[in-house]
Amino acid sequence: MNMVSAMRRVFVTGLGIVSPLGPDSDSNLQSLLCARDAVTTVGSFDVSRTRCKTAGQIPDEWMKDAFPQRRSSSRLHRSARMVAMALHEARESAKRPCPELLIVGTTSGGMSYGELYYRRLLATHSRKGLARLVGNYMPQKPVLDALNANGLRIPTQIVANACSSGSNAIGHGFELVRSGLRACVACGGYDPICELVFVGFDSLQAATSEKIRPFDRERSGMVLGEGASFLILESEESTTARGATAVAEVVGYGMANDTYHLTQPHPSGIGPKLAMQRALRSGGIDPEEIDYVNAHGTATIFNDATEGSAISELLDDVHVSSTKSMMGHALGAAGAIEAAFCVLALREQFLPPNINFVEPDPIWKFKVVANASRRAPLRFALSNSIGFGGANATLILRRV
Amino acid sequence: MKIFVQGVGAVTPLGPTARETWDQLCQGQRAPRKIMASRLGKRDYYWCPVPAKFVSEAARQPRLRRSGTVSLLGAAAGFDAFADAGLKPAPEIKERTAIVFAICSGGVIYTRRLYQEIVTQGANAASPVLFPETVYNAAASHLAALLGIDERCYTLVGDSSVGLSALHFATELLAMQPDLDRCLVVGAEEADWLLADAFASWRMATTKEFFEVYGSSVGTVFAEGAAAVLIGRTGAICLSGSSAGQPFFSHRESAAVAVEFFERLHTEAAPDLIVSSANGTFADDVERVAFTRLFHSVPVYAPKPALGEALGASAILQVALASLALRHRQIPGTLDAGSKLRTVNRQTRAHSGTDALVSCVGFNQQINAVTLQVC
Numbered sequence: 001m002n003m004v005s006a007m008r009r010v011f012v013t014g015l016g017i018v019s020p021l022g023p024d025s026d027s028n029l030q031s032l033l034c035a036r037d038a039v040t041t042v043g044s045f046d047v048s049r050t051r052c053k054t055a056g057q058i059p060d061e062w063m064k065d066a067f068p069q070r071r072s073s074s075r076l077h078r079s080a081r082m083v084a085m086a087l088h089e090a091r092e093s094a095k096r097p098c099p100e101l102l103i104v105g106t107t108s109g110g111m112s113y114g115e116l117y118y119r120r121l122l123a124t125h126s127r128k129g130l131a132r133l134v135g136n137y138m139p140q141k142p143v144l145d146a147l148n149a150n151g152l153r154i155p156t157q158i159v160a161n162a163c164s165s166g167s168n169a170i171g172h173g174f175e176l177v178r179s180g181l182r183a184c185v186a187c188g189g190y191d192p193i194c195e196l197v198f199v200g201f202d203s204l205q206a207a208t209s210e211k212i213r214p215f216d217r218e219r220s221g222m223v224l225g226e227g228a229s230f231l232i233l234e235s236e237e238s239t240t241a242r243g244a245t246a247v248a249e250v251v252g253y254g255m256a257n258d259t260y261h262l263t264q265p266h267p268s269g270i271g272p273k274l275a276m277q278r279a280l281r282s283g284g285i286d287p288e289e290i291d292y293v294n295a296h297g298t299a300t301i302f303n304d305a306t307e308g309s310a311i312s313e314l315l316d317d318v319h320v321s322s323t324k325s326m327m328g329h330a331l332g333a334a335g336a337i338e339a340a341f342c343v344l345a346l347r348e349q350f351l352p353p354n355i356n357f358v359e360p361d362p363i364w365k366f367k368v369v370a371n372a373s374r375r376a377p378l379r380f381a382l383s384n385s386i387g388f389g390g391a392n393a394t395l396i397l398r399r400v
Numbered sequence: 401m402k403i404f405v406q407g408v409g410a411v412t413p414l415g416p417t418a419r420e421t422w423d424q425l426c427q428g429q430r431a432p433r434k435i436m437a438s439r440l441g442k443r444d445y446y447w448c449p450v451p452a453k454f455v456s457e458a459a460r461q462p463r464l465r466r467s468g469t470v471s472l473l474g475a476a477a478g479f480d481a482f483a484d485a486g487l488k489p490a491p492e493i494k495e496r497t498a499i500v501f502a503i504c505s506g507g508v509i510y511t512r513r514l515y516q517e518i519v520t521q522g523a524n525a526a527s528p529v530l531f532p533e534t535v536y537n538a539a540a541s542h543l544a545a546l547l548g549i550d551e552r553c554y555t556l557v558g559d560s561s562v563g564l565s566a567l568h569f570a571t572e573l574l575a576m577q578p579d580l581d582r583c584l585v586v587g588a589e590e591a592d593w594l595l596a597d598a599f600a601s602w603r604m605a606t607t608k609e610f611f612e613v614y615g616s617s618v619g620t621v622f623a624e625g626a627a628a629v630l631i632g633r634t635g636a637i638c639l640s641g642s643s644a645g646q647p648f649f650s651h652r653e654s655a656a657v658a659v660e661f662f663e664r665l666h667t668e669a670a671p672d673l674i675v676s677s678a679n680g681t682f683a684d685d686v687e688r689v690a691f692t693r694l695f696h697s698v699p700v701y702a703p704k705p706a707l708g709e710a711l712g713a714s715a716i717l718q719v720a721l722a723s724l725a726l727r728h729r730q731i732p733g734t735l736d737a738g739s740k741l742r743t744v745n746r747q748t749r750a751h752s753g754t755d756a757l758v759s760c761v762g763f764n765q766q767i768n769a770v771t772l773q774v775c
Contacts (some may be wrong), residue, residue: 013671015643022596046523047523049522049523049524050524054419075514101644106557107535107536108559113509113752114515114598115515116585117598117601118512118594119514119519120518121597122519128602130598130602131601131602131603133601134480134598134599134601134602135602135764137598138504138559138764139536139558139762139764140557140558140559140764140765140766141555141668144647144764144765145651147647148649153646153647153649154647154648155565155643155645155647155648156558156644156645156766157556157565157569157644158556158557158558158562159554159555159556159557160503160537160556160557161537161540161553161554162535162536162537172554172572173687174573174578176572176576177577179575179576179702181572181575181576193522195515195518196511196514196515196518196534199514199518199523199526200531201531202516202523202526202527203523203526203527203531204528204531204532205528211772234756241645243774255551255552256550256551256703257544257545257549257550257551257553258550258551259541259544259545259548259550260544260545262532262533262535262541263532267423274550274551278551298628300440305721380699387537388535388537388541389535389540389541389542389544390539390543390544390545391537391553
């Protein structure tokens with residue numbers, strides 16, 4: 001391996017998104033433009049005893065053709081369908097490159113199969129069908145299924161840095177291409193909704209029984225979401241050589257550990273602030289150049305307080321929205337989906353909305369993109385992710 | 401750019417440090433087995449636990465007071481690797497160090513307890529104390545906090561080969577970041593009856609007390625443990641080759657994929673020692689085919705019959721043991737070796753080689769390897 005000699009430009013040449021806002025990037029774009037609320041009542045497990053009863057969910061009908069050629073696909077976890085679809089779209093939109101590496105962020109993988117395994121043990125001593133659940137439960141399995149479905153046999157790296165996982169996966173991919181270690185990588189994240197995580201957030205009283213209202217003075221908590229998204233990142237040389245079209249450029253990545261608490265961010269906002277500062281420094285970008293921030297914005301009291309302070313302090317009166325207001329928090333996929341939303345915002349020159357917004361909090365200086373998308377000239381977009389364990393990550397993208 | 405192993409650490413059922421584990425292995429010791437009663441599956445499983453006294457120092461850290469076992473194990477191994485390198489995590493060192501953590505099942509004990517509460521008592525009874533410790537990166541974030549590392553800290557998940565993927569990831573960080581001096585790569589795993597039961601359903605775990613490697617593949621016995629490798633830009637043992645790994649999509653094709661992968665990784669020096677991942681499952685046959693084809697006279701040491709299968713920790717532990725073999729010029733004997741692989745090293749003996757291959761065939765469709773060289 002050679003030490004970094006020269007920094008290469010890193011282009012986004014393809015993207016794929018499967019989220020509660022739509023089964024592909026076009027439908028996600030339309031949902032962002034029309035400020036669609038995709039949060040609905042949870043139907044896949046019992047929520048009668050939880051405070052929160054809603055989430056952003058992907059209808060299974062959207063994913064029924066994810067594995068058209070595999071008869072055994074009914075055995076696979078539904079997250080394999082999400083990953084396969086998003087990866088397929090990303091490759092198709094990038095004119096079918098063969099990436100050298102797939103880097104994927106996730107937090108829970110096929111956890112719902114683990115839940116089903118436990119419930120089956122409780123209900124019966126029969127072991128029929130249990131092997132299928134074990135084999136498809138592990139986080140790397142949906143990724144391998146998606147690779148197989150897409151005709152790819154490439155190495156994978158599965159990053160599990162809590163809710164920053166998707167951003168970290170893209171950030172690592174960005175650094176590999178920028179440094180010249182790789183010419184083309186696919187990177188992103190996935191997470192399906194599952195009972196254990198849903199109840200876990202509910203037990204922490206982080207989830208709300210109301211609408212999710214990021215950065216609102218009366219915000220009361222988060223709702224979960226799910227989905228998958230992938231970007232194809234390529235060096236300029238690879239992009240040109242393949243005749244691919246760049247849709248955006250990744251220019252900065254920073255990460256920070258606030259080493260404070262497993263679930264609570266440091267009240268000073270030092271974690272997100274350091275991550276943003278490091279991303280700006282890595283891209284050689286001045287804070288004033290950032291036109292739009294896709295915030296982590298979970299709408300919990302603690303997250304928005306610390307992230308809001310950090311954004312206010314560093315970026316002053318920038319436009320900010322949390323697209324989680326429309327589709328919930330997709331955990332390990334969130335950073336990847338939100339990076340893809342930034343690509344769409346830069347390409348189409350609009351500010352994605354922050355819905356359910358009623359009353360601004362006067363302590364922050366930034367401008368929340370309240371309730372409706374709007375046209376705006378954008379050159380740089382910044383995406384934040386903040387996860388359990390004090391894991392903070394920031395990506396910066398530029399219009400091409 | 402060359403990357404070196406600067407220190408190795410471990411906490412295993414055989415010892416509280418890598419060095420003590422190594423001494424026990426060289427003496428032919430095997431980890432004591434205990435019975436882990438399955439609460440629901442009507443089956444009991446043997447496992448190899450780490451004695452509580454081995455992690456007592458880590459357990460005294462206030463940050464780890466309520467943490468899961470996997471976090472205690474990871475912290476103990478991480479500190480041991482720093483000590484082995486003769487380093488203390490002082491401010492000037494921690495600023496230039498990254499952490500990459502490898503996990504397979506993670507906080508399975510707390511995860512099972514949390515879900516048990518949800519299923520048996522209702523969602524509203526779920527404990528908020530348990531949930532945060534079930535997150536894959538909990539162990540890494542505890543260790544980062546204990547070491548004061550505030551920037552690069554990654555957790556990688558995967559099957560039992562994930563440690564080698566994490567090691568490669570760490571080499572990428574060092575290659576890309578001139579401001580990093582070193583990277584601490586830690587693999588850790590805790591054991592639970594649910595894990596053993598699940599793997600038994602998958603025909604990967606046995607209910608027997610011992611298992612044979614390169615013989616009849618009856619399944620493995622799980623273990624707790626953690627291992628750590630501190631890599632950096634100077635040292636005596638070079639990490640001469642690493643990879644992000646290679647997937648295989650069916651057991652049928654796994655041996656062919658392994659042969660092709662090992663062949664591609666070893667274009668330079670041929671290994672004179674192999675530390676293998678053999679664990680009494682299909683992985684043994686995959687390795688046997690590849691070793692017989694490519695390295696037909698190279699001695700193979702398989703540590704898992706002695707230590708058990710510690711999943712996310714196991715591959716890093718193999719790297720630590722390979723480093724110690726090169727450092728001490730000695731190979732431990734493989735316990736419970738079957739007759740299918742002629743080159744298995746069966747008795748502890750002196751070894752004058754300079755190149756080691758660490759091979760790993762994961763449970764769930766991943767093959768990986770790294771090479772080490774005395775410089």
